[in-house]
Amino acid sequence: MEEIRDTSADLITRHNLNSAYTVVQNSPLCIRTPMFHRCQQIFNMKENVQLHLKLENLQMTGSFKVRGLANQMAHLPEAVVKGDWPVITMSCGNYGKALSYAANKLGIRSTVIMPKTAPDNRAVLIRRYGSKVVKVDVSELQSKVDEKVANEGMYFIHPLDDLNLIAGHGSVGLEILEDVPNPDIVIVCCGGGSLLAGTATAIKLHCQTPCRVYGVEPETACTMFKSLVNDKALTDHKSHSFAPGLSAPFVGKYSFAHNKKFVDDILLVSDSEIISAVKLLYKAGLKVEPSGAAAFSALMHHKVPDVSGKTVVVVITGGNVSPEELVNIFEM
Structure with missing residues (x-):
């Protein structure tokens, strides 16, 4: 492909x-x-x-959201597909839910960084699919992602660009x-x-x-x-x-x-x-x-x-x- x-x-x-x-x-x-x-x-x-x-x-x-995500998943590195490399994204709800759903289906570990202003029920839905959720201030979304990519060896999947x-x-x-x-x-x-x-x-x-x-x-x-x-x-x-x-x-x-x-x-x-x-x-x-x-x-x-x-x-x-x-x- x-x-x-x-x-x-x-x-x-x-x-x-x-x-x-x-x-x-x-x-x-x-x-x-x-x-x-x-x-x-x-x-x-x-x-x-x-x-x-x-x-x-x-x-x-x-x-x-799951449409674009499906195509992103089709282009993941082999280490991610095999489950050796966890994925991370940032989302206020729908993209995080879609990523968690897909990761659950594919057996991939995932983390979603969410703004503190996101509705609590969105975080509950994401956790139900097995993803970890970390809430931060909106201004800290990208820096928290960067931190986890650098320190925990995660693969960042961009939610919008x-x-x-x-x-x-x-x-x-x-x-x-x-x-x-x-x-x-x-x-x-x-x-x-x-x-x-x-x-x-x-x-x-x-x-x-x-x-x-x-x-x-x-x-x-x-x-x-x-x-x-x-x-x-x-x-x-x-x-x-x-x-x-x-x-x-x-x-x-x-x-x-x-x-x-x-x-x-x-x-x-x-x-x-x-x-x-x-x-x-x-x-x-x-x-x-x-x-x-x-x-x-x-x-x-x-x-x-x-x-x-x-x-x-x-x-x-x-x-x-x-x-x-x-x-x-x-x-x-």
């Missing part, structure tokens, strides 16, 4: 995407998620839009094109930016007709938006949002490069708009976490330009929200 070269000038290619797509489709870690077709009437949309929802909240481990990760996430875009050929608009949330990068790249390189791809970030956690405005990947941005999965404190160089080239624009939504989207999706029978509802929120709150008469696909990225969290949301 071809390894993607790790240089700052690289962008993934059609070949990289197709190779990663094969990995994801054949991986026991992933499923092909369903497309909720022509659901505009369910949400009483006033615009003349044909709406389709890509339901990654039904993916294994409850989010899209890795070319194999981005290519694996591109499988979302390829599945969209198989289920909804030639969409006019695709909307994807943006946290670390790897899902948006992979999906946008796949759409732009494979779609037979023009298609706009929008990323969506919270107004108070718009790291990618500000990076694109400043034309450089921000490495220390103070982000906070009701959607913790979208509160990335930095943007990686690979995600930035792909989003700069292939994404049409980044749209911003408020926390209250995200909360209303979670409620609306739940009433339609879909359990979606705040981070997973952000892209849908942008469409519902008229942030997406020129949608009338268009075929629109929204990626619902995750469903890892507890009953207690839902109760709190509906009380807001």
Whole structure:
């Protein structure tokens, strides 16, 4: 299997995407998620839009994260695969859960470094798969990883800025094109930016007709938006949002490069708009976490330009929200 070269000038290619797509489709870690077709009437949309929802909240481990991870796992060093070299990552929840799930399946020892602000129930889920969890201040995430890599001989798997990760996430875009050929608009949330990068790249390189791809970030956690405005990947941005999965404190160089080239624009939504989207999706029978509802929120709150008469696909990225969290949301 071809390894993607790790240089700052690289962008993934059609070949990289197709190779990663094969990995994801054949991986026991992933499923092909369903497309909720022509659901505009369910949400009483006033615009003349044909709406389709890509339901990654039904993916294994409850989010899209396992797609990119499956492709990363396909490129691990032999010592890691054999279980001689433990892996480590940093995550506020969904990526850590996906890594722990995969490591458990493959018999690999794993550690997840989490910010102290991450919900406790996320750490509980990660530990259930057998991973060690270490909580630190957000500012100490990378330094703690570096410390354990240096002192304990761990192998770092990057949660948001890795070319194999981005290519694996591109499988979302390829599945969209198989289920909804030639969409006019695709909307994807943006946290670390790897899902948006992979999906946008796949759409732009494979779609037979023009298609706009929008990323969506919270107004108070718009790291990618500000990076694109400043034309450089921000490495220390103070982000906070009701959607913790979208509160990335930095943007990686690979995600930035792909989003700069292939994404049409980044749209911003408020926390209250995200909360209303979670409620609306739940009433339609879909359990979606705040981070997973952000892209849908942008469409519902008229942030997406020129949608009338268009075929629109929204990626619902995750469903890892507890009953207690839902109760709190509906009380807001």
